[in-house]
Amino acid sequence: GQQVMQIPQYQHVQEGEDFTTYCNSSTTLSNIQWYKQRPGGHPVFLIQLVKSGEVKKQKRLTFQFGEAKKNSSLHITATQTTDVGTYFCAGPRYSGAGSYQLTFGKGTKLTVIP
Amino acid sequence: EPEVTQTPSHQVTQMGQEVILRCVPISNHLYFYWYRQILGQKVEFLVSFYNNEISEKSEIFDDQFSVERPDGSNFTLKIRSTKLEDSAMYFCASTETGTGGLYSNQPQHFGDGTRLSIL
Numbered sequence: 035g036q037q038v039m040q041i042p043q044y045q046h047v048q049e050g051e052d053f054t055t056y057c058n059s060s061t062t063l064s065n066i067q068w069y070k071q072r073p074g075g076h077p078v079f080l081i082q083l084v085k086s087g088e089v090k091k092q093k094r095l096t097f098q099f100g101e102a103k104k105n106s107s108l109h110i111t112a113t114q115t116t117d118v119g120t121y122f123c124a125g126p127r128y129s130g131a132g133s134y135q136l137t138f139g140k141g142t143k144l145t146v147i148p
Numbered sequence: 149e150p151e152v153t154q155t156p157s158h159q160v161t162q163m164g165q166e167v168i169l170r171c172v173p174i175s176n177h178l179y180f181y182w183y184r185q186i187l188g189q190k191v192e193f194l195v196s197f198y199n200n201e202i203s204e205k206s207e208i209f210d211d212q213f214s215v216e217r218p219d220g221s222n223f224t225l226k227i228r229s230t231k232l233e234d235s236a237m238y239f240c241a242s243t244e245t246g247t248g249g250l251y252s253n254q255p256q257h258f259g260d261g262t263r264l265s266i267l
Contacts, residue, residue: 065253067255076239076258077239077258079255079256082253082255124191126253129203129204132198132245133181133196134253135181135196135206136191136256138190138191138192139190140189140190141190
């Protein structure tokens with residue numbers, strides 16, 4: 035079945051340093067979604083990438099979707115303490131009747147040291 | 149902004165007992181999901197639900213589990229005869245529509261979760 039792998043599992047950075055997490059799928063994806071989960075919180079949707087080679091930016095966050103639509107990355111520039119949390123990528127798998135389920139990667143837990 | 153709400157926030161239950169986890173999806177949403185997250189691990193899909201029936205279920209969602217939409221607002225997950233390994237955070241999610249366009253999807257909105265502890 036579809037597998038989504040994410041590295042690294044943990045990342046500790048000094049505040050102001052950059053951070054990158056990488057995501058790889060065992061299958062070609064129609065799109066990829068990124069979620070952030072704060073400690074003790076629930077996954078919150080960040081962005082969806084659809085097109086091959088797509089790059090999207092949200093302030094200090096840059097998301098990329100690979101040309102083959104099997105890998106993706108999230109890069110945060112100049113991390114802040116508010117960036118702390120676990121970042122998950124997720125690929126859709128389609129069910130009947132128009133619903134889809136998300137296959138999540140294991141996530142990258144980001145710790146920012148002030 | 150509309151939210152998915154889940155109750156209770158924490159449920160402690162003896163092994164072998166039945167539990168019902170409750171969710172109120174966003175009001176105009178039609179597709180509902182349950183996921184679980186064992187402490188420190190990834191979020192895992194359990195089941196999707198649309199038009200009063202299950203669309204898809206994972207291998208985790210065995211005969212011990214059932215879902216129901218008892219009225220126009222609630223969406224419940226029932227776990228019969230709970231086991232120690234059922235201890236996890238259970239998240240409900242919903243989307244307004246299904247797959248949407250050919251390649252893009254409506255993002256899933258997650259509730260705050262119910263932490264289930266089996267003793």
